[in-house]
Amino acid sequence: MKIKTIGVIGSGLMGSGIAQVAASSGLDVLLLDVDQARLQKGLASISESLDRLLKKEKITSVQRSETLKRIQLTTQISDFSKADFVIEAATENVPVKLDLFKKCDEVCPKEAILVSNTSSISITRIAAATRRPEKVAGMHFMNPVPLMKLVEGIRGLRTSNETFALVRELAQKMGKTFIEAKDSPAFVVNRILVPMLNEAVFALQEGLASVEDIDTAMKLGCNFPMGPFELLDYVGLDTAQAILEVMFHDTGDSKYRACPLLKKYVEAGYTGRKSGRGFYDYTSQSAK
Numbered sequence: 112m113k114i115k116t117i118g119v120i121g122s123g124l125m126g127s128g129i130a131q132v133a134a135s136s137g138l139d140v141l142l143l144d145v146d147q148a149r150l151q152k153g154l155a156s157i158s159e160s161l162d163r164l165l166k167k168e169k170i171t172s173v174q175r176s177e178t179l180k181r182i183q184l185t186t187q188i189s190d191f192s193k194a195d196f197v198i199e200a201a202t203e204n205v206p207v208k209l210d211l212f213k214k215c216d217e218v219c220p221k222e223a224i225l226v227s228n229t230s231s232i233s234i235t236r237i238a239a240a241t242r243r244p245e246k247v248a249g250m251h252f253m254n255p256v257p258l259m260k261l262v263e264g265i266r267g268l269r270t271s272n273e274t275f276a277l278v279r280e281l282a283q284k285m286g287k288t289f290i291e292a293k294d295s296p297a298f299v300v301n302r303i304l305v306p307m308l309n310e311a312v313f314a315l316q317e318g319l320a321s322v323e324d325i326d327t328a329m330k331l332g333c334n335f336p337m338g339p340f341e342l343l344d345y346v347g348l349d350t351a352q353a354i355l356e357v358m359f360h361d362t363g364d365s366k367y368r369a370c371p372l373l374k375k376y377v378e379a380g381y382t383g384r385k386s387g388r389g390f391y392d393y394t395s396q397s398a399k
């Protein structure tokens with residue numbers, strides 16, 4: 112099977128990065144979101160990322176414009192009737208994803224592969240929302256997609272070998288290193304990373320140190336490129352909370368309960384960089 116046209120669902124942090132990297136790899140991209148405002152925001156972040164890569168001479172201006180030309184924006188899922196492969200990167204929410212996979216199954220060609228970029232949700236469960244579970248898999252990119260080299264591939268219980276081979280092939284075509292992870296809550300990276308980020312919020316809640324000092328401790332003490340609060344702001348506090356809720360719900364293990372302070376920030380609308388405020392304030396001069 113030759114993959115030529117990719118449908119990407121969600122033009123947020125991850126969907127825009129996935130669309131950019133797919134288009135840079137020579138694929139035609141249909142980028143879907145719920146309204147034009149979100150699509151335009153996604154396109155602006157793709158442009159900005161390409162500008163950074165151009166400035167660093169990682170791409171040429173011809174590659175920049177060709178990448179942008181390959182991305183078509185849409186609010187109509189029926190346009191996915193032209194897609195060979197769909198990568199879903201909508202909000203981390205079970206009903207949203209089940210509904211999207213059901214709709215994709217209805218509109219996409221019957222041979223199309225459907226994958227989810229979910230951070231935590233069972234691929235077997237998502238696949239069961241379709242009539243083609245053997246053609247559904249997990250393809251977990253890391254943030255920021257243009258820079259991070261890893262893709263975790265996840266087989267649902269009914270994913271076929273042919274589908275999984277195509278997922279691996281596509282990840283490699285997009286310049287990524289592929290690892291296979293079991294279909295278990297939060298797979299490998301987030302199983303380890305997200306409880307650590309949650310623990311940092313517990314440390315803050317208990318008054319162990321300030322946001323800045325905890326970040327400095329982990330950057331200088333462990334050589335992390337970002338401190339846990341910088342990373343939570345980068346990933347999105349709402350997304351981190353959603354991941355913890357899946358881990359807690361699906362394992363029943365209390366060690367995965369989301370820290371009350373994390374929930375409080377999300378309730379306040381402090382979801383991180385994307386809203387202008389998380390553990391740091393991105394609207395003021397002192398923004399990180």
Ligand code: CAA
Pocket residue numbers: 159160161163164167229230252253254255257258259300301304336337342346
């Ligand atoms: N597109 C293109 N270029 C970008 C970019 C983007 N989106 N973001 C940053 N860059 C470039 C910058 O232009 C800069 O280039 P040079 O080094 O050539 O000057 C370089 O990347 C470094 O950027 P900055 O100086 O702005 O910042 P930095 O040194 O802190 O690097 C970072 C940024 C690569 C994001 C680094 O901080 C980092 O690796 N952070 C950790 C990221 C991480 O852990 N990601 C995983 C999150 S978890 C996940 O994704 C899974 C999940 O399900 C939640």
Ligand code: NAD
Pocket residue numbers: 120121122123124125126143144145149199200201202203204207211228229230231251252253254345346347350385
């Ligand atoms: P985000 O909030 O930045 O973007 C989500 C986008 O999905 C929004 O633009 C929203 O409008 C759109 N959306 C929601 N419902 C939709 C629908 N029915 N149809 C079309 N679009 C819809 O979120 P994000 O950080 O990009 O996360 C997207 C997915 O990627 C989640 O499953 C998340 O767990 C996963 N992920 C996130 C990260 C991260 O660091 N943020 C890393 C890896 C994977």
